[in-house]
């Protein structure tokens with residue numbers, strides 16, 4: 599899945615609905631706009647979402663990182679290494 603980034607460029611975009619959409623039904627879209635280190639402190643205010651959905655995060659930005667983690671590491675999703683020792687298929 600692609601993550602929306604803030605950009606002034608126009609990009610082609612397509613979406614595939616996961617369910618039937620009724621004629622005239624209002625569609626919501628979670629932009630999950632990426633956060634940057636130089637975002638202003640009120641960035642959540644600027645990008646506040648007022649869609650009114652009960653599932654709404656209240657922001658067009660991606661979910662906020664935990665406040666304790668002030669220093670963001672380049673890789674936000676730590677990968678777990680699978681244990682590679684003792685794989686029986688390659689035992690000689």
Ligand SMILES: [Zn+2]
Pocket residue numbers: 647648649650651654655656657
């Ligand atoms: Zn919303």
